Amino acid sequence: MSKVRVYELAKKLGISSKKLISILEELDVDIRNHMSSLEDDMAQLIMDLVSEEKGSKKTKNETPKTPEPPKNTEEVSTKPKIQKVVLPSKISIKDLGSRINIEPVKLIKKLMDFGLMVNINAEIDFESAKKLIKEFGYEAEEEREDELAELEKEEETRPEELKPRPPVVTVMGHVDHGKTTLLDAIRETNVAASEAGGITQHIGASQVEKDGKTIVFIDTPGHEAFTALRARGAKVTDIVVLVVAADDGVMPQTVEAINHAKAAGVPIIVAINKIDKPGANPERVKQQLSEYGLIPEEWGGDTIFVNVSAKNRIGIDTLLEMILLVAEMAELKADYNARASGVIIEAKLDKGRGPVATVLVQKGTLKVGDAIVAGPAYGKVRAMRDSRGRMVKSATPSIPVEVMGFSEVPSAGDVIRVVSSEKEAREIAEKYHEIHKEKENITTPKVSLDRIFDRIKQGEIKELNCIIKADVQGSLEALKLALEKCSTDQVQVKIIHGAVGAINESDILLASASNAIVIGFNVRPDSNAKKLAEQEKVDIRTYRVIYDAVDDIKAAMKGMLEPEFKEVVLGRAEVRALFKVPNVGTVAGCYVTEGKITRNSFIRVIRQGVVIYEGKILSLKRFKDDVREVMSGFECGIAIEKFNDLKEGDILEAFVNKQVEQ
Known part of the structure; x- marks a missing residue:
């Protein structure tokens, strides 16, 4: 991609470099990466924004001309005519622009005014699109099948029957900023310790009591599930608690959480967590968040900030009081x-x-x-x-x-x-x-995640079909949404089937018939499915962390899949005598029973069938000579790095990790 120098662009636009840098900051562009030059598409966006701004200023300064009286007063409408547009539940900025005949750059600029940073291919839900096109004089109607609309028809609410209800709170924020730990402190339970990688993998809801009032908390795997629920029209959240670590500050997912909450029109309470950690700086967090429109009350803004420590239970009561205060102001009723x-x-x-x-x-x-x-x-x-x-x-x-x-x-x-x-x-x-009984029947050659990049380059593949199996429905929805977002101009990620439960034979048969890869989340294939997958050459990938699956799909599509390593056992030796050697430690006198032991291999100590240590070989000797390898049927002396607790009868297994060709 070609680049243009910053000072040249500023000169071309007739603005100062300082003004251009402030525009870049507004667009949330990392200035350090663009101090010398900008990609041409970014330069084009800035040029469009500046020219549009100049045009609007010029219009304001011009003296308005007196309009000619209309020939027929009946033809003149007192109000501008509002055009109606039918939109789906999700639509990209590009498609939305073409539907209402407005340049996508104008839509992006308007979304920036709303506090949303998006690109031309980003998808927004119906509610966000409705609010956006209203600014351009259009009214949106959601695309719905008549039968479904009839099925989902609800009885009208009677105002006289409405009574106060508890607030529903969603906790959002960046990975590892302490969302689940904060909920644990509130619920006085311990969930975080059992979670893979410390990341919330399921969606759960719980209720707590404070001053005789109930608060309901929803714990989600990040903003993905929050958006998935909203996209279906199931707006469940009344308040968002945004958790930001005081020692880490605003991170990419923090910004995404802010944008999602703003798009939903939900009030945000900021919980600055880990305030008791060394290097914690709550003031810096406030400064960073003020750039995204979250200005603390003490600075004259309307966002409530609470300093907390989830681990040591500091500020929890204050946070709950603030939630009840915001809920009271919202007058929630049902x-x-x-x-x-x-x-x-x-x-x-x-x-x-x-x-x-x-x-x-x-x-x-x-x-x-x-x-x-x-x-x-x-x-x-x-x-x-x-x-x-x-x-x-x-x-x-x-x-x-x-x-x-x-x-x-x-x-x-x-x-x-x-x-x-x-x-x-x-x-x-x-x-x-x-x-909803649309079934997909695709018959194309088998696809593997390892070889997908080559096939994309050759133009063989335009869609990457995926079958997702997960342990619970919530994780399934979040993973579906995350994987669909991996789509690029060259290849579309398509989820052809998603269900709860173990990977079974029918999943493999569907994958084989539709040329898909199978992704298992917190589930494993059963023995029959494994055999069938080998037979049908279907690629099965299993994960315990959502982001690992997303990273693998992205890496595969970019041809950057990390090399896979396979363990190869070289040989085994039995410990028959032990010797204490100064400056070395314990040396095992061994007899190689099978294969060979090599100097560069890893060693595994097995005692009565149980692995008690894995490490490196410190030295390998035959008599007094250092050797590279000892074959089966020979004796040798082995010293293990950082391990001296050997016993006679222990089995030493030598192995190496070989890179499997991708």
Whole structure:
């Protein structure tokens, strides 16, 4: 990509270099990387913005001309005509521009005014698009199938029946800034220790009491799930608590969380965490966040900042008080007597209990025995548990409960409704099935994540088909959304199937038929699926951290997949005698029973079938001579680096990690 020098661009635009640098700061561009030159597409964007700004100034300074009187006064409308546009639930800036015949750069500039930094290919949801095109004199209507609209029709809210309800709070922020630890401090539980890589992998909801009032917390795997719920029209959050580490400051995902919360129009409370750590600087965090429109109250802004330490439970009560204060100002109300409806926060398939879903009730009171429907899943509420695992008979608005009794696992974000009978619930679910029974039949050569880059270059592949299997529905939704965002101009990532449960034979057969790779999240393939995958040459990838899967897909598409290493066992030796050698430590007199032991190999100490140490060989000798390798049937002396606790009878296994060709 060609580049243009900063001072040349400033000269061309007739502005100072200082002015250009301030524009770059507004666009959230890392100035250090662009001090000498800019990519041509960035330069073009700045030129468009500056020329548009100059044009608007010129228009303001010009004396307005007196308009000629119209020939026919009946033809003149007193108000500008608002044009209606039908938009899907998600649309890219580029497509939106072409639909309303407005340059995408103008849309991007308007989104910047809203505090959203996006590029031309970024997707925004219907609500954000509606708000955006309203600025240009358009009115948006959502694309919906008539049958679905009829199915989702809700009864009208009666104002006289509205009563106060608890606030629903979503905790967001960058990875490892202490979101789950903060929730643990609030709930007085310990979840973080059991999570892979310290990252929240599931979506859960819990409730806490403060001064006799209830607060409901939703813990999400970052902003992905937050957006997934909003994209389906299931707006569940009343307040966002943005967690920022005092020693780390504002990070990329912090900015994304701010943008998502602003787009949803949800009030933000900032919790500056880890204030007791060395190097903590809460003032610097406030300064950084003020650049994104979050100005502290003490600076004359309207954003509440609370200093907390989740680990040492400092400032937790203050945070809860602030949440209740914001909730009180928002005057949150719901109808407790209406027919119950809510949203699915999480869903999974439990071996003993069948399909189980975490439901957040939004209206009415959900009771045991109610006939329910959520998308294609229907059933009867057999049992309900609250966030602490206690059995309950009813759940009122804003209260999260685990519901048992579904016919199948519903999707996270699906709206759950109570209907008059189980028969009606089944009929509605069958209609959903009819509407959504699009099946994909693709027959192309097999694809592997390792070779995808070569095939993209050769133009063979335009889509990367993926099948995702996860342990719970919430993780599945978050992973789907994250992987779909990996799409580039050259290749589109397409999720052809996603479900909860272990990777089975039908997944492999679908992958084989549709030329897809299988991604398992916190699940493994069963033995039959493994054999079939080898036979059909289907690529299976398993992960425990969402971001690892995303990084692998991106790296594969860029041809930068890290080399894979495979362990190769070279040989084994039995310890028959031990010698103490000064300045070396314990040397094992060994007999090589199979294969060979080499000087550069790694060594594994096995005692009674259990591995007790892995490390490097410090020295390998035959008699008094240093040797490179000792073959089977010969004796040798082996010293292990940083390990002296050897015993006679121990087995030493030599192995190397060989790079597998990608």
